[in-house]
Amino acid sequence: MRCCKLWLLVLLIQLSAGCSVLGKVKQATVEAGAASWKAQPLALRQQYPQWIQRVYFTAELQTSDIRQWQLHLISRRELGPGTATAMAELVYMAGGELQTTEFALKLQQVSGPDATQDYHRYTYQFGADAATFYQTYLQQRFAGQAKPLQLYYLQPLFKASPVDLAPVIRLEYTLLPEYGAKTVGELMRLMFNLQERDWVEFCQNPPLPV
Structure with a gap:
């Protein structure tokens, strides 16, 4: 839970805005946030508020194959x-x-x-x-x-x-x-x-x- 809270504010900023100077840092941040989210069982992820689920779903999708x-x-x-x-x-x-x-x-x-x-x-x-x-x-x-x-x-x-x-x-x-x-x-x-x-x-x- 603390891991997700740690990444949440950063992900909100990074997914909704961009900065060319921080491009590589931004990608690494989103990838790390998505990884921390996916480490939790799906049933647990689905207990979070919908807006949090949307943030992390977007992070997962943006870093998927x-x-x-x-x-x-x-x-x-x-x-x-x-x-x-x-x-x-x-x-x-x-x-x-x-x-x-x-x-x-x-x-x-x-x-x-x-x-x-x-x-x-x-x-x-x-x-x-x-x-x-x-x-x-x-x-x-x-x-x-x-x-x-x-x-x-x-x-x-x-x-x-x-x-x-x-x-x-x-x-x-x-x-x-x-x-x-x-x-x-x-x-x-x-x-x-x-x-x-x-x-x-x-x-x-x-x-x-x-």
């Missing part, structure tokens, strides 16, 4: 072979401009209806090229040169082989496996540094499917 992130399309029926070729955009603001880069997604798993689910689940993950980009983004973010990654843009896109998404009922994210799959709304509510304008942007341009 993007190659472990999973995007799930949940569909009423099979979506066809076009799902094997998917892309996703990583989007953030830096230097007053929107930085958008597309990366190929790997179709890791397709599971059909069974005793535990009555739908089809398509699971995607990023590759090494996205990890390199994400590390560059983190360096800018911790140096105060970039805004938070706009996760509400994150979804599988099918540009090479169009896919009929009408049967899709929702999009889920497993970005930190210990927390399980989340909808985009649940994920956004867990983020400490999302502002009101982020919600406005999300409502105006929601992911497809929501």
Whole structure:
């Protein structure tokens, strides 16, 4: 408990603001704070006030390996072979401009209806090229040169082989496996540094499917 209190104020400052002079110190601080938080059992972490949980969830997410992130399309029926070729955009603001880069997604798993689910689940993950980009983004973010990654843009896109998404009922994210799959709304509510304008942007341009 004392360990978490020690890091809390520092994390609040570091996650909500940036300082280019303290870039490396800032990243080390967030990584250490996230590590101290993860050392506690999940059941114990969930007893803290919601705003504290959001601070540390954000710290964990910012220091996670993007190659472990999973995007799930949940569909009423099979979506066809076009799902094997998917892309996703990583989007953030830096230097007053929107930085958008597309990366190929790997179709890791397709599971059909069974005793535990009555739908089809398509699971995607990023590759090494996205990890390199994400590390560059983190360096800018911790140096105060970039805004938070706009996760509400994150979804599988099918540009090479169009896919009929009408049967899709929702999009889920497993970005930190210990927390399980989340909808985009649940994920956004867990983020400490999302502002009101982020919600406005999300409502105006929601992911497809929501």
